[in-house]
Structure formats: structure tokens, C-alpha cells
Amino acid sequence: MSGLLPSEGNVDTGGEGTPRVHWLDDDETEQLIGSLSSSTARDILSSLHDSPATAKELAEVVGTSIQNVRHHLGNLQDAELARVAGTRYSEKGREMKIYAPTDGPLVVCVGGNEDNREDFTDAISSFLE
Template identity: 90%
Template structure:
């Protein structure tokens, strides 16, 4: 049965994307910081920067349950830090999602007034590109 379905699947490793600049008082930033407040979520994100992986592979890498890995992956996807990069098939023929980090650097800024934020974000983006 191992030869019938591709176990490697098609995975988009991604490349360098556009830098994202967030401000500490933005709603998106609150969600981002909230999901990264847990060691397990940070370990999962770090692991995905090394190599795309399934929830099962990540649970083994970071030594947690698959349910916990899926919970944190859902939060990381919602915060736009992780994306579904492709699919693989298990030995039993089940389709599994393969996760990878979203492309591009992320910067969280503190302070600044509303009028300067867009210029500041443009300057940071051009520096990181």
C-alpha cells in the first residue's frame, strides 16, 4: 500500500514575503501576542521555520499531544503566523495538512502617533526587503 499514495505530497516551502508591521495597540497584535504567550506555540513556530510539518510530526518534535499541537496550530493560523503549505498522506491513506510559516518578517512596534505610523511602516518594510 505504501506505493499507492504519495507520502511526501506537494508542499510549498514558500519564500521571502512582504514584511508585516504591527502596532502594539492593534487588535491583530493582541491576537498575535496572545497565541505566542505559550512556550508550546513558540516551539511549534520555531520548528516550522526549520521545516514544514504535519500536526503529528510537530507533536512529536515539541513533545506534546497531537490535540494540543492542533490547538496551537489553529491559533497560529488565525494570527497569520502559520499557513497550510500542502498535504501528505499517512500510511493508512489519510490526507494530512502540512503546515509552514507565513512568508516575510514581522515587526511589532510600540509608541508613535497615528500620523507617523504609515511612514514608519514603509521605512521598516523597505529596510527589511
């Protein structure tokens, strides 16, 4: 059966995307920081930046259960830090999702007044592009 289904799937590794700039007091930033509050989630995201992987592979690398990895992957996806980049098939013929980090750098800023935020965001974006 090993030859019937491709074990190596196509993975959209993407390229460098547009930089994301968040301000600490934004609602979206709260979800982002919440998703990274666990060291396991940070380890998963760091591992994805090294190489796209399945939940099973991430569980082995990080040293936790697949269920725990899936929980953190869900949070990372909700915060737009991770995404499904493709699929591959296990030896048993099960379809497995391959996860990768979202494209582009991420910057979280503290302080500054409302009037200067857009200019600051533009400056950071042009520097990181």
C-alpha cells in the same frame, strides 16, 4: 499499499513575503500576541521555520499531544503566523496537512504617534524587503 499514495506531498514553501508591521495597540496585534503567549506555540512556530511539518511530526518535536499541537496551530493560523502549505498521506492512507510559517518578516512596534506610523512602517518594510 505503500506505493498507492504519495507519502511525500507537494509543499508550498513560498518565498519571502511582504514584511508585516503591527503596532502594539492594534486589535490584530492582540490576537497575534495571544497566539504566542504559550511556550508550546512558540516552539511550534520555531519548528515550522526550521521545516514544514504535519501536526504529528510537530507533536514529536515539541513533546506534546497532537490535540495540543492542533489547538496551537489553529491559533497560529488565526493570527496569520502559520498556514497549510500542502498535504501528504500517512502509511495508512490518511491525508495529513503540512504546516509552514506564513511568508515574510514580522515586526511589532511600541510607541510613536499616529502621524509617523505610516512613514515608520514604510521605512521598516523597505529595510526588510
